[in-house]
Structure formats: C-alpha cells, structure tokens
Amino acid sequence: xxxxxxxxxxxxxxxxxxxxxxxxxxxxxxxxxxxxxxxxxxxxxxxxxxxxxxxxxxxxxxxxxxxxxxxxxxxxxxxxxxxxxxxxxxxxxxxxxxxxxxxxxxxxxxxxxxx
Amino acid sequence: xxxxxxxxxxxxxxxxxxxxxxxxxxxxxxxxxxxxxxxxxxxxxxxxxxxxxxxxxxxxxxxxxxxxxxxxxxxxxxxxxxxxxxxxxxxxxxxxxxxxxxxxxxxxxxxxxx
Numbered sequence: 001x002x003x004x005x006x007x008x009x010x011x012x013x014x015x016x017x018x019x020x021x022x023x024x025x026x027x028x029x030x031x032x033x034x035x036x037x038x039x040x041x042x043x044x045x046x047x048x049x050x051x052x053x054x055x056x057x058x059x060x061x062x063x064x065x066x067x068x069x070x071x072x073x074x075x076x077x078x079x080x081x082x083x084x085x086x087x088x089x090x091x092x093x094x095x096x097x098x099x100x101x102x103x104x105x106x107x108x109x110x111x112x113x114x115x
Numbered sequence: 116x117x118x119x120x121x122x123x124x125x126x127x128x129x130x131x132x133x134x135x136x137x138x139x140x141x142x143x144x145x146x147x148x149x150x151x152x153x154x155x156x157x158x159x160x161x162x163x164x165x166x167x168x169x170x171x172x173x174x175x176x177x178x179x180x181x182x183x184x185x186x187x188x189x190x191x192x193x194x195x196x197x198x199x200x201x202x203x204x205x206x207x208x209x210x211x212x213x214x215x216x217x218x219x220x221x222x223x224x225x226x227x228x229x
Binding site (some may be wrong): 002004035040041042043044045090092102103104105106107108109 | 119121147148149151156157158159160161164204206207208217218219220221222
C-alpha cells in the first residue's frame with residue numbers, strides 16, 4: 001500500500017461526457033502528479049501540483065484540467081470525452097516540490113473506459 | 116519523441132537465472148534513472164535508481180548499470196524469482212530543470228518461468 005488513494009477504480013462513460021478522478025496523496029506529501037497510461041504506451045506525464053499551485057504541465061489536453069485543494073487532495077477533470085481518452089490514470093505523490101531523485105508513490109489508478 | 120525507450124515489450128526467463136532488462140535514452144541532461152515495477156491492478160512501485168554520475172548501483176538481487184556514453188542502462192535481477200514477474204518501467208528525470216515529472220519508457224513485461 002503506497003498510501004496514495006485514487007477513486008473511482010473503474011469508470012465507464014460515453015463520448016462527450018465529463019468525469020472527475022480523485023486522488024488523495026500520502027500523508028505529508030505536498031506534490032501530486034497525474035499520469036496517463038494508454039494501451040501499449042508508457043506513463044505520460046499530464047500535470048503536477050505542489051501545495052495547491054500548478055507546478056508543471058506535460059502532455060495534457062485542453063479538455064482536461066486539474067486542481068489541488070487546501071487539504072492537498074487533487075482532482076483531474078476530463079471533459080468532452082473521446083474514445084481515445086480510454087486509459088489508466090495514475091496519481092502519484094512526493095513530499096518535495098521537484099521530482100528530485102525521481103521516487104514517486106503511485107496510487108492504484110483509475111481505469112476510464114469511454115464507449 | 117520518445118526520450119526513454121524500452122525496445123523489448125516482453126522477456127521470458129527461467130527461475131534462478133539472470134534477468135536483464137534494457138533501456139535507452141536520448142536526453143543527455145537526465146540526472147537520475149529509475150526502475151519501477153508494476154503488478155496487474157496496482158500502481159508502479161519504485162525499485163532502484165542510479166545517479167548519472169555513477170555507473171552501478173546494487174540493492175540485493177537488483178543491480179542497475181549505466182553506460183552514459185552509450186546512453187544505455189540495464190537492470191539485472193539475480194537470481195530471478197517467480198514474484199519478479201511484472202512489468203518493469205525505466206524512467207529518467209532531470210533535476211532542477213523544472214518539476215516536469217518522470218519520463219517513462221513503455222515497459223517490459225518480465226515473465227519468470229518455473
């Protein structure tokens with residue numbers, strides 16, 4: 001158990017819809033990262049928040065947005081969903097603002113299926 | 116542009132033998148390289164890392180080798196055990212160049228045969 005909690009574990013929805021994925025980081029961790037893993041792809045970095053502020057952006061689509069709340073949990077909002085958005089979405093956390101040596105703690109992921 | 120590449124989608128090794136997983140990278144600015152292990156229905160977990168100023172790091176049965184001139188790293192598992200069957204991701208990070216997360220390869224599925 002990494003200490004990172006993601007909900008829901010599975011989500012099935014239709015094209016054009018909007019969903020919200022939730023992440024609670026490890027106790028004491030201030031940084032939250034979101035990653036997307038599509039079929040046969042590695043983990044693609046989407047966005048990072050540190051202590052409520054956006055810190056870095058990766059390959060995140062404009063239809064996607066995220067935020068980190070004062071209690072440090074984070075939400076990833078995916079809108080106008082397309083079939084290609086079907087993927088595993090991972091949240092990870094770390095105590096520091098930067099990735100430093102790269103050790104992140106990952107949740108179990110939220111599997112999104114868009115039909 | 117894939118900066119971290121794992122060219123073998125899968126690898127099958129007999130129990131007790133050595134498993135060697137390979138990874139190539141293109142960005143010479145990476146400072147740390149890491150291996151993550153992932154079981155089905157679980158998130159990736161950190162396994163071992165190496166600084167770009169080192170050429171070897173060992174932790175029990177796991178050793179990572181870094182060849183900077185070739186931009187290549189490898190993970191050796193000796194001896195391989197059934198519990199090592201998992202997907203292994205190679206990752207790299209550039210420290211201080213912006214908190215842009217880890218860059219991951221696509222993973223290698225290691226299967227340990229009894």
